[in-house]
Amino acid sequence: MLKRLLIPTRIRLDYLRHNTIKVAAKATVASPLPAAPHVPVLCDKAIEYLKEAPGRTFFDMTFGAGGHTRRLLEALPDAKVYALDRDPVAHQLAQELSETAEYKGRIIPLLGKFSDIPRFFGEQSLAKNSIAGILFDFGCSSMQFDEAERGFSISHDGPLDMRMDGGRSGGLTAADVVAKAEEGDLVKILRIYGEEKAAKKIARAIVDARNGMIKIETTRQLANIVEDALASGPRKDKLQRPAHSATKAFQALRIFVNNELNEINYAMLLANEMLRLDGRLVTITFHSLEDTIVKRHIAGNVTAGAANLMPLKYSSHGLIDDPEMLQSLSETNWRQLHRHVIVPDPAEVARNSRSRSAKLRAAVKISAPPEIYEESTE
Structure with missing residues (x-):
């Protein structure tokens, strides 16, 4: 079982520690969804990179309506995808798909955040450095923006x-x-x-x-x-x-x-631990804060200049006190698979206006990551 590298919660605003508001949990699981309520962004390019991964076990870390996962499974009939999402509606859709004849045994639904991945690795008996490819499609899905009761939409x-x-x-x-x-x-x-x-x-x-x-x-x-x-x-x-x-x-x-920037930062550290050597990482971001975190991880520049993104106590990169760990995070384990960031072409933007701000980055894991986890003795 993997131990989580703790990113101290003091990087969030101080008042949250002293003015905690307890809100009753309620999962807003809707009725069954149509087959494809969300149009996947930069799907062709994402699948192009992922299908070259050295293996057939993948993680879709932001399943949403499953557009990318479906396309990946179509491209690789012998592949299996662990479908993670914190949204219970997306999780319900993943469960429904996993029970169909086409996807039975090929989609494994997981309900939780990026930071729950170490727990899922233990529950699913997955080993470190065993995953062939990982996909992140950050940001909200069309399902979330289009459902008024979710509270994301201005319109x-x-x-x-x-x-x-x-x-x-x-x-x-x-x-x-x-x-x-x-x-x-x-x-x-x-x-x-x-x-x-x-x-x-x-x-x-x-x-x-x-x-x-x-x-x-x-x-x-x-x-x-x-x-x-x-x-x-x-x-x-x-x-x-x-x-x-x-x-x-x-x-x-x-x-x-949603503590999104901390989750993204931690997820990038997790990806390095999850992937096997030569494993593929594909990320799709929708605003500069997300993209900055991804770029810094791929470039091995996780800590340098972090304060330029935001004041240190609000930094998306957390406060890590171990000097050896800081040094190891500055030595990149990634090689980017393209020279310039990839954006949608005019035809895709015309089909799907929400793709306009998307940026895709793909990388291959080229060396073993620093030991940011320890084997649990429990």
């Missing part, structure tokens, strides 16, 4: 939730954060996780609403507060596309609520 009014696991493990909702966080902490959340230049204005507007006894409980309420606070007309994103004023604020809250 669909619903409860301000944003928990990717639907509340299965409790935890803070986005409504809890906007209701309880101090103004200074709200500024940091918006600025660091949303890269929001108007963080102070938005945080002030949220606090003013709270002082006016307004409970911010729905996505529409929050979107309207942000829009009124900025009142600067239509915005554009980094690609000069029209964007709602609250897009960055919603991104920030979603990342914070």
Whole structure:
């Protein structure tokens, strides 16, 4: 059984340690889903890299609606995929697929976060350095954005939730954060996780609403507060596309609520331990914070310059005190399989507008990783 490398929780905001809000867990498992509610992004390129892996055991670390997994199993009829997702709706779909004649014994559904992988390795009797290929498709799926009750969408009014696991493990909702966080902490959340230049204005507007006894409980309420606070007309994103004023604020809250950057950082460390030599890693990211973490791991630059991404105590890379471990993480175990980052072509963007900001990186594991786990003696 593998032991987890602990990334101390003090890298999250201090107020969470002193103002814990206990929320009852409730899994929002919906009725059976249609066959393919989500269009997989950069699927052809991802499968192209994965099918060259030295083996037939794979991990889809972000199963979603299973688009990438289906294509991989079509390309490799003798392959098996461990399908991980923290979303109970996605997990239900994986379970349903795993019971069909086509996929029986070829899809193994796992419900949990990236940081649960060491536990799953023990439960599934998997060995370190045994997996042929790993796929990450970071970010929310279309299923999450399109379901108003999940609380991710600006365009669909619903409860301000944003928990990717639907509340299965409790935890803070986005409504809890906007209701309880101090103004200074709200500024940091918006600025660091949303890269929001108007963080102070938005945080002030949220606090003013709270002082006016307004409970911010729905996505529409929050979107309207942000829009009124900025009142600067239509915005554009980094690609000069029209964007709602609250897009960055919603991104920030979603990342914070789900502890996404810590999970991604830890998952990249896990991937190095999971893959066999010459194993393939494919990542698909949708914003610069995710992509920065992936780039640093592949380049062996996990710690250097981390403070440039965000102040150290909020750093997505955690606080690791072992000097030998820090040194080992600066010696890359990856070789990137392409010269430039891969993005969707115009035809894919025309078919699926949500692919516009996607970036794919693929790498092969070229040497044994540092010993960041120890064999359990339990």
